[in-house]
């Protein structure tokens with residue numbers, strides 16, 4: 001549904017010579033939502049983000065924010081701000097001066113810009129390190145500074161290009177909770193580009209899946225994961241098998257596949273222990289791969305080994321039809 005505060009992309013296209021990096025995508029981002037732009041390498045996620053930010057020119061189409069066409073405005077005039085993967089902090093400026101930098105460029109006086117920088121440093125819990133230089137900070141701390149720096153211009157939309165990819169797995173999970181908290185507190189739209197399905201499911205109000213320069217599916221994380229529209233989305237989001245039944249193609253969640261006395265015959269090709277569950281990979285007579293994710297207690301009650309013949313069953317209500 002359209003509201004006056006939306007960010008809207010209308011037939012947005014980017015061409016690099018013969019390469020079409022983004023192919024006429026249209027989408028409305030609801031205000032104050034957390035959106036994850038997800039897709040495989042090269043699908044056009046970063047190009048889309050850079051066009052919204054104004055770091056990349058638009059070949060065709062429009063970008064409209066709060067009713068205003070912004071696609072030909074300079075980055076600082078758009079009401080958007082971008083946080084880069086590498087954080088891109090100025091090494092010769094203190095944390096506080098990094099955060100205050102864009103206000104300095106706008107000619108804001110020192111006491112006003114420091115007051116604002118201090119408020120943002122408090123928001124990201126970095127007040128105690130305000131006088132340090134970037135080289136004296138950990139990766140997670142640098143990221144907080146980069147966030148504060150992007151937020152100081154009071155953007156309506158914050159654009160984040162793989163913001164967590166430089167962090168170790170433990171910190172990544174902590175920082176993603178912080179990003180979500182910040183977005184809720186600030187009540188602005190975050191558009192977060194990621195390769196990670198888990199990250200998108202954990203964070204997003206809306207997941208936008210891109211493939212081959214177009215939007216393949218968009219919706220709530222539960223809808224995109226649970227009701228994939230296409231085979232690509234089912235495979236890319238993971239946790240599903242794509243199976244042919246009576247000539248139709250269906251996605252069937254791996255965790256609803258049962259191994260028992262009757263059902264579709266298959267041969268076990270792999271067994272992978274995953275802690276709380278065990279992934280049993282099988283191959284059917286028609287050469288389709290079907291993975292069953294079994295609770296670890298179920299598996300160890302009746303262990304299965306590669307080479308074993310098994311029978312696979314599922315409730316038909318879990319057969320989710322695919323359009324393509």
Ligand SMILES: Nc1ncnc2c1ncn2[C@@H]1O[C@H](COP(=O)(O)OP(=O)(O)OP(=O)(O)O)[C@@H](O)[C@H]1O
Nearest residue numbers: 016019020021039040041042043044045046047048
């Ligand atoms: N400056 C450029 N010149 C030419 N082609 C480019 C340029 N930037 C991107 N491309 C091409 O446009 C397509 C989309 O690239 P983009 O960086 O948007 O993908 P991505 O989904 O963000 O990938 P990744 O996850 O690897 O960053 C790719 O085929 C890429 O090679």
